[in-house]
Amino acid sequence: MVISFLCAAVALLLLPLSTNAFWILSHSILTKDRLDPIIDPGDVSMHVHTIIGASNFGPTVSNTSFQTANCTTSPVQADMSNYWAPQLYHRNLQNNTYTLIPVVNVNTYYLQRGGTNNTDIAAFPPGLRMVAGNVYRTTFNKSSNADLAITYVCLGTNVPQSNEFPTTNCKDGLRAQITFPSCWNNKTIDSEDHQSHMAYPIQAPDNGDCPSTHPVKVITLFHEWIFNVGIFDYIPGQKNWVFSFGDDVGYGFHADFINGWNQTVLEGAIKDCTASLFGNVEGCSHFVPTINRPLASSCTIPSVVDEPIVGPLSSLPGCNPTPVTKNATCPGLVTPKIVSGGVNSSAINDTSSSGKSSSTPVTNSTGSASSTTNSANSATNPASISTTSASSAKPSKRHLSPSDRKLKRTYGLF
Numbered sequence: 001m002v003i004s005f006l007c008a009a010v011a012l013l014l015l016p017l018s019t020n021a022f023w024i025l026s027h028s029i030l031t032k033d034r035l036d037p038i039i040d041p042g043d044v045s046m047h048v049h050t051i052i053g054a055s056n057f058g059p060t061v062s063n064t065s066f067q068t069a070n071c072t073t074s075p076v077q078a079d080m081s082n083y084w085a086p087q088l089y090h091r092n093l094q095n096n097t098y099t100l101i102p103v104v105n106v107n108t109y110y111l112q113r114g115g116t117n118n119t120d121i122a123a124f125p126p127g128l129r130m131v132a133g134n135v136y137r138t139t140f141n142k143s144s145n146a147d148l149a150i151t152y153v154c155l156g157t158n159v160p161q162s163n164e165f166p167t168t169n170c171k172d173g174l175r176a177q178i179t180f181p182s183c184w185n186n187k188t189i190d191s192e193d194h195q196s197h198m199a200y201p202i203q204a205p206d207n208g209d210c211p212s213t214h215p216v217k218v219i220t221l222f223h224e225w226i227f228n229v230g231i232f233d234y235i236p237g238q239k240n241w242v243f244s245f246g247d248d249v250g251y252g253f254h255a256d257f258i259n260g261w262n263q264t265v266l267e268g269a270i271k272d273c274t275a276s277l278f279g280n281v282e283g284c285s286h287f288v289p290t291i292n293r294p295l296a297s298s299c300t301i302p303s304v305v306d307e308p309i310v311g312p313l314s315s316l317p318g319c320n321p322t323p324v325t326k327n328a329t330c331p332g333l334v335t336p337k338i339v340s341g342g343v344n345s346s347a348i349n350d351t352s353s354s355g356k357s358s359s360t361p362v363t364n365s366t367g368s369a370s371s372t373t374n375s376a377n378s379a380t381n382p383a384s385i386s387t388t389s390a391s392s393a394k395p396s397k398r399h400l401s402p403s404d405r406k407l408k409r410t411y412g413l414f
């Protein structure tokens with residue numbers, strides 16, 4: 001068996017923790033909805049997301065009952081985490097309408113990267129929540145690992161990887177990539193800004209040593225979100241694509257994660273699945289008992305926010321002018337209701353099934369996970385955004401007051 005051969009090879013050759021080892025969970029889509037249980041628990045969130053992972057996702061997410069979900073879009077069913085990122089829209093500049101660009105699939109990489117001394121890599125603590133990226137980033141700083149953590153690949157072209165949207169059509173899709181911070185403060189599973197309990201490594205966003213403030217090296221999570229831009233018209237010289245929060249440049253891309261893994265399985269995989277598996281989960285004995293691809297690809301839940309999100313729409317759902325505007329106000333905007341039991345999909349006007357393909361091979365995506373140019377040398381946490389008393393005003397009630405929403409926008413909480 002290939003599997004046992006790989007495990008045996010690790011034992012016999014006594015390989016050091018390889019900086020090339022990784023596995024890929026290729027997720028299908030759970031749902032698309034204007035929800036964000038980290039930033040807006042219990043409420044309609046500020047912009048539309050695509051969500052992958054465990055089926056017990058909703059406006060609020062428990063900290064303890066992940067493993068009770070019926071299914072997850074992860075082929076490894078032991079991973080009952082949720083992950084989400086903003087939706088991308090196609091902007092029709094002739095009549096200023098927006099149409100949702102379907103996500104084809106999401107490749108979730110777990111990279112075994114221990115830094116210069118091959119430090120032991122820890123599993124995410126149970127229930128860890130974290131956010132990578134920042135809605136209000138409108139510049140690119142090549143010395144900031146948080147900025148370098150976001151890249152774009154224009155599939156089907158030779159256009160080099162970039163830190164903002166490519167300016168040509170990507171006939172096989174636009175791959176938005178983001179690396180999560182991999183250094184943990186060893187104290188809290190969340191923080192007021194949902195970022196400052198985590199930090200990027202010192203040398204690079206996806207490899208390196210942890211600053212003393214965040215001493216625990218956890219496994220590096222790297223995402224590829226593939227948007228099917230090729231099914232839409234592309235007009236050169238115009239900004240054809242805009243994220244659901246109004247960003248038509250791409251600097252504000254972000255992603256959220258809540259750890260819902262079976263800890264035993266995750267810890268076992270980090271310890272033992274250190275061969276160069278080329279992303280193949282079947283190569284890891286800890287995963288094999290819970291791999292169920294048919295269940296993963298059929299795992300979906302209905303949207304619960306009662307509003308059209310596919311379009312063509314005359315504006316992005318929520319108050320999301322382009323370009324991204326702090327403290328934007330949209331007089332007369334009505335917040336839609338959260339409907340228990342889900343929204344009739346006809347009302348959502350879903351056209352995502354029109355995508356060209358439903359899966360993308362991930363057998364040789366090694367190149368995209370390789371180390372980013374190493375240019376940072378700061379031990380500070382570039383990912384943290386200032387914590388203010390405003391961000392602690394997170395209400396547990398169902399609806400936020402307009403002033404709470406305004407404060408969240410002001411401080412980049414999304």
Ligand SMILES: *[C@@H]1O[C@H](CO)[C@@H](O)[C@H](O)[C@H]1NC(C)=O
Nearest residue numbers: 055056057068069070071301
């Ligand atoms: C899980 O499955 C049961 C039985 O089919 C169903 O009643 C329940 O709503 C499902 N829960 C979720 C979170 O999908």
Ligand SMILES: *[C@@H]1O[C@H](CO)[C@@H](O)[C@H](O)[C@H]1NC(C)=O
Nearest residue numbers: 061062063127129189190191
């Ligand atoms: C889950 O944990 C987070 C972070 O510690 C906390 O803010 C939140 O209130 C918890 N949620 C529940 C439902 O216990």
Ligand SMILES: *[C@@H]1O[C@H](CO)[C@@H](O)[C@H](O)[C@H]1NC(C)=O
Nearest residue numbers: 092094095096097312313314
């Ligand atoms: C805008 O143009 C697109 C493409 O030509 C068309 O599909 C859509 O219906 C138009 N929307 C409106 C509101 O005119």
Ligand SMILES: *[C@@H]1O[C@H](CO)[C@@H](O)[C@H](O)[C@H]1NC(C)=O
Nearest residue numbers: 115116117118119208209210
């Ligand atoms: C790596 O190990 C060397 C030798 O023990 C030590 O001097 C150095 O500080 C270590 N580096 C890190 C980042 O831990």
Ligand SMILES: *[C@@H]1O[C@H](CO)[C@@H](O)[C@H](O)[C@H]1NC(C)=O
Nearest residue numbers: 141142143144145376378382
């Ligand atoms: C760019 O990032 C570096 C490293 O975090 C930081 O020291 C520097 O101040 C940043 N530059 C700007 C203009 O924000």
Ligand SMILES: *[C@@H]1O[C@H](CO)[C@@H](O)[C@H](O)[C@H]1NC(C)=O
Nearest residue numbers: 185186187210214215216217
């Ligand atoms: C993290 O905290 C635990 C428990 O307090 C401690 O045993 C461990 O040494 C800490 N790890 C690091 C890298 O500081």
Ligand SMILES: *[C@@H]1O[C@H](CO)[C@@H](O)[C@H](O)[C@H]1NC(C)=O
Nearest residue numbers: 067078262263264265286289
């Ligand atoms: C987690 O996985 C281990 C190993 O497969 C299994 O024994 C245990 O029952 C699982 N825990 C839960 C909560 O499913």
Ligand SMILES: *[C@@H]1O[C@H](CO)[C@@H](O)[C@H](O)[C@H]1NC(C)=O
Nearest residue numbers: 308309310311312313347349
């Ligand atoms: C649904 O889609 C159709 C065709 O794409 C469009 O004309 C219509 O305006 C959409 N309806 C809503 C409510 O978005």
Ligand SMILES: *[C@@H]1O[C@H](CO)[C@@H](O)[C@H](O)[C@H]1NC(C)=O
Nearest residue numbers: 325326327328406407409410
């Ligand atoms: C947004 O509002 C905050 C507080 O209400 C204020 O401090 C800040 O200057 C405003 N920012 C802009 C760009 O208007």
Ligand SMILES: *[C@@H]1O[C@H](CO)[C@@H](O)[C@H](O)[C@H]1NC(C)=O
Nearest residue numbers: 342343344345346347348349
């Ligand atoms: C869903 O909505 C469509 C269009 O409004 C309607 O024709 C259909 O009967 C509805 N389906 C259900 C199950 O309510």
Ligand SMILES: *[C@@H]1O[C@H](CO)[C@@H](O)[C@H](O)[C@H]1NC(C)=O
Nearest residue numbers: 278363364365366367368370
């Ligand atoms: C995988 O990609 C690498 C780097 O682009 C290339 O050298 C190698 O031949 C590829 N392997 C396969 C099996 O395609």
